[in-house]
Amino acid sequence: MSSSHNVEYQKKELPAKIRTIGLVLFIIGLIGVTASYFTDSSRSAFNNIIMLSFLTSVGLGSLFLVAVEYVAGAVWSTPFRRIPEFLSTILLVLPVVVIPLLFKLGDIFHWMHPEVVEADKVLKGKAPYLNVEFFMVRVVLFILLWILFYYFITRTSKKQDSTFDPSLTKKNIKLSAAFIPVFGITISFFAFDWLMSLEPHWFSTIFGVYYFSGSILAAFAAVTFVVVMLNENGYLVKGLTNDHYYSLGAFMFAFTNFWAYIAFSQFLLIWYANLPEETFWFLQRWEGNWIYYTIGLIFVRFAIPYFGLLSQPSKMEPKRLKIMSVWLLFAHWYDLYWLAMPNYSKDGILFSWIEIAFPVLSVGIVILLFVQLSKKNNLVAIGDPKLKRGIDFRL
Amino acid sequence: MSDKILYSYTGIFDTPDEIIHAAEKTSEYGFKKYDVHTPYPLHGMNKAMKLPPSKLGYVALVVGLSGALAALLLMFWMSAVDYPIIIGGKPFFSFPAYVPVMFEVTVLSASIATVLTMLFIFFKLPNNAHPLHDTDYMKKVSSNKYGISIQAEDEKFNEEQVKIFLTGLGAKEITAVYYDNDEINHKHKILEPKFIGFLLFTALLTSGVSYFVLNKLLYMPPFDWMMEQDKLNPQATSTVFADGFGMREPVEGTISRGHLPYLFKGQPEAAEINLANPLPFTKPVLEMGQKKFDTFCSPCHGYHGEGDSRLRGQFPNPPSLHSEKIRNWKDGRIFHVITDGQNVIPSYSSQMTTEERWAVVNYIRVLQRALNAKESDLK
Numbered sequence: 001m002s003s004s005h006n007v008e009y010q011k012k013e014l015p016a017k018i019r020t021i022g023l024v025l026f027i028i029g030l031i032g033v034t035a036s037y038f039t040d041s042s043r044s045a046f047n048n049i050i051m052l053s054f055l056t057s058v059g060l061g062s063l064f065l066v067a068v069e070y071v072a073g074a075v076w077s078t079p080f081r082r083i084p085e086f087l088s089t090i091l092l093v094l095p096v097v098v099i100p101l102l103f104k105l106g107d108i109f110h111w112m113h114p115e116v117v118e119a120d121k122v123l124k125g126k127a128p129y130l131n132v133e134f135f136m137v138r139v140v141l142f143i144l145l146w147i148l149f150y151y152f153i154t155r156t157s158k159k160q161d162s163t164f165d166p167s168l169t170k171k172n173i174k175l176s177a178a179f180i181p182v183f184g185i186t187i188s189f190f191a192f193d194w195l196m197s198l199e200p201h202w203f204s205t206i207f208g209v210y211y212f213s214g215s216i217l218a219a220f221a222a223v224t225f226v227v228v229m230l231n232e233n234g235y236l237v238k239g240l241t242n243d244h245y246y247s248l249g250a251f252m253f254a255f256t257n258f259w260a261y262i263a264f265s266q267f268l269l270i271w272y273a274n275l276p277e278e279t280f281w282f283l284q285r286w287e288g289n290w291i292y293y294t295i296g297l298i299f300v301r302f303a304i305p306y307f308g309l310l311s312q313p314s315k316m317e318p319k320r321l322k323i324m325s326v327w328l329l330f331a332h333w334y335d336l337y338w339l340a341m342p343n344y345s346k347d348g349i350l351f352s353w354i355e356i357a358f359p360v361l362s363v364g365i366v367i368l369l370f371v372q373l374s375k376k377n378n379l380v381a382i383g384d385p386k387l388k389r390g391i392d393f394r395l
Numbered sequence: 396m397s398d399k400i401l402y403s404y405t406g407i408f409d410t411p412d413e414i415i416h417a418a419e420k421t422s423e424y425g426f427k428k429y430d431v432h433t434p435y436p437l438h439g440m441n442k443a444m445k446l447p448p449s450k451l452g453y454v455a456l457v458v459g460l461s462g463a464l465a466a467l468l469l470m471f472w473m474s475a476v477d478y479p480i481i482i483g484g485k486p487f488f489s490f491p492a493y494v495p496v497m498f499e500v501t502v503l504s505a506s507i508a509t510v511l512t513m514l515f516i517f518f519k520l521p522n523n524a525h526p527l528h529d530t531d532y533m534k535k536v537s538s539n540k541y542g543i544s545i546q547a548e549d550e551k552f553n554e555e556q557v558k559i560f561l562t563g564l565g566a567k568e569i570t571a572v573y574y575d576n577d578e579i580n581h582k583h584k585i586l587e588p589k590f591i592g593f594l595l596f597t598a599l600l601t602s603g604v605s606y607f608v609l610n611k612l613l614y615m616p617p618f619d620w621m622m623e624q625d626k627l628n629p630q631a632t633s634t635v636f637a638d639g640f641g642m643r644e645p646v647e648g649t650i651s652r653g654h655l656p657y658l659f660k661g662q663p664e665a666a667e668i669n670l671a672n673p674l675p676f677t678k679p680v681l682e683m684g685q686k687k688f689d690t691f692c693s694p695c696h697g698y699h700g701e702g703d704s705r706l707r708g709q710f711p712n713p714p715s716l717h718s719e720k721i722r723n724w725k726d727g728r729i730f731h732v733i734t735d736g737q738n739v740i741p742s743y744s745s746q747m748t749t750e751e752r753w754a755v756v757n758y759i760r761v762l763q764r765a766l767n768a769k770e771s772d773l774k
Contacts, residue, residue: 313448
């Protein structure tokens with residue numbers, strides 16, 4: 001299907017191999033996750049939260065990238081905007097990922113027990129926000145809002161493939177402009193609800209931004225990996241250049257720095273003020289062998305990607321981009337584990353097949369979703385009026 | 396024409412596409428010494444000219460890292476070595492507190508170094524003369540045309556061929572550019588009156604503006620709002636209290652932490668009888684005593700307590716601390732002199748803690764023993 005806008009794009013089926021890989025990972029992961037719930041359900045629930053946060057990061061972050069492109073009128077990312085659109089389909093899976101957690105809420109969240117709250121002045125003060133009913137309302141409302149925006153934005157974009165109607169872009173700009181504030185608020189409260197309230201006595205006002213910075217980085221990493229893979233094998237539109245790669249690499253680099261900036265800001269203020277009700281959260285992550293994990297975070301999440309992407313050529317070299325994007329996705333999981341797990345295992349790091357099953361399942365889900373979507377849809381938004389300009393984009 | 400030295404041949408193009416194409420062809424032909432001039436940066440020009448990546452990044456990297464290291468050493472030196480003060484109960488060497496400073500200095504030094512390197516090494520300032528200056532060509536390429544200039548220095552340069560080459564590219568207004576004789580003769584016009592005048596003007600302007608901002612503007616509303624707050628500054632008068640003092644005495648009957656009221660004011664004999672020295676003769680105690688003695692007592696009494704004042708007669712010389720009288724005094728009596736003063740010697744109770752005063756007493760005992768050793772000490 002060659003479009004009339006003299007853009008060279010030939011839709012090709014993804015090789016069956018990818019689907020097989022996805023299926024194998026999915027099945028192994030699913031068996032592992034099921035078995036882990038029978039082995040140690042509380043520990044699995046914490047892993048499940050990490051998985052939920054991870055998938056939300058990639059899915060919701062991708063939708064945010066799409067929205068920002070529309071609102072900012074950016075052209076450089078238009079030739080591969082379909083990739084974040086596809087990735088945002090992950091949002092549809094979230095309800096399923098949340099379900100097992102709903103059975104374990106009492107084990108995960110200290111503050112869900114009325115007798116505990118009754119005896120605790122601090123938790124009593126937070127009860128108007130941290131109570132089961134309101135929590136459930138937020139869980140449902142947030143996922144619902146995300147899916148609605150996902151549905152409308154991607155539907156409009158797909159429609160343009162056949163109608164070539166520029167007014168659809170206008171429509172999506174409006175939808176995106178409405179989505180961005182919703183995104184900003186919901187992602188912060190999502191982080192408060194699922195990650196920060198694991199330790200309900202602790203609070204950090206920057207926590208939402210912390211999760212946001214990691215999420216956007218994860219979304220950029222996922223998009224970069226998929227774009228480079230597909231483009232190298234000729235599944236995308238012809239004419240993508242180093243300048244496109246460079247922009248993706250630069251964004252990964254920028255958000256690596258942004259994450260470090262936010263993470264350090266959070267640490268510095270708490271360290272300086274030295275208030276026991278804030279410092280204990282860090283001290284918990286500084287005890288036993290958690291200290292190695294915490295110091296590792298600085299390297300895994302910051303130093304390695306920082307130096308890996310520092311030089312100009314490394315931001316456009318396909319091989320480097322692939323390695324760094326996979327690394328950053330791993331680093332995001334590492335970070336989420338650091339946020340959640342010390343609340344469950346105060347004595348030290350936990351690592352076994354349970355901790356492997358959840359990421360395996362997540363990757364399997366994403367691959368299967370992607371393959372499924374690529375069957376029915378174009379991998380390029382061929383009807384977008386900005387497409388040609390996007391291909392001609394030079395730095 | 397014979398006395399003029401050829402600098403380059405220039406050609407003009409109308410569109411960005413043409414100039415990119417021309418740059419590609421020129422680099423393909425093998426020219427090395429040529430340059431392209433456009434009114435604004437063109438995407439893809441680096442590639443067309445086959446320019447290697449700029450080395451400027453290394454300057455930023457090296458200077459930035461040096462800046463970070465310098466800031467770290469600076470903070471370390473100031474807060475852990477030279478003037479250690481406890482701040483917020485943190486250790487003297489507190490790395491997290493240095494990070495913001497290191498970050499700022501890194502950014503500052505890297506950006507300043509990058510700009511200066513660019514100006515003085517890459518752009519060769521202060522040499523502000525260039526054959527292309529003040530040419531018709533330069534006027535055009537800095538408004539709405541795109542130009543290329545192939546230099547005569549290039550190995551492949553040949554006047555006739557370059558003309559044909561440029562014509563082949565579709566260049567218009569192909570012209571030769573010559574060195575200006577004046578420019579060749581004095582290249583570095585750094586002492587030119589205009590330049591000096593400009594420097595002077597900038598210096599005057601910046602210092603004038605700084606003076607105005609720091610000494611005048613900050614004291615005008617609304618900029619002085621920060622200074623004028625509804626609170627009492629130290630030493631200021633107060634309208635709230637009847638006596639008009641802003642700074643208050645402690646509430647009657649209270650004592651501040653770490654201080655005990657002295658019970659033997661004006662009663663040296665009572666002090667001698669009732670006060671016992673709580674400190675042993677250990678190395679840390681004596682070291683503390685020596686330090687305090689050298690600081691507070693030695694200016695008048697001399698480092699060895701012999702009364703050799705360093706005050707050059709501006710204060711009555713004190714008696715020796717080795718006199719029979721003082722050697723026979725009990726510790727409490729010496730302590731009393733330090734704490735309560737004696738005639739012209741003032742009280743040192745606000746400079747030294749109780750413990751430090753006792754340590755000084757012990758140190759004085761050591762000094763005395765050193766000059767009046769007992770038989771047994773020689774064994």
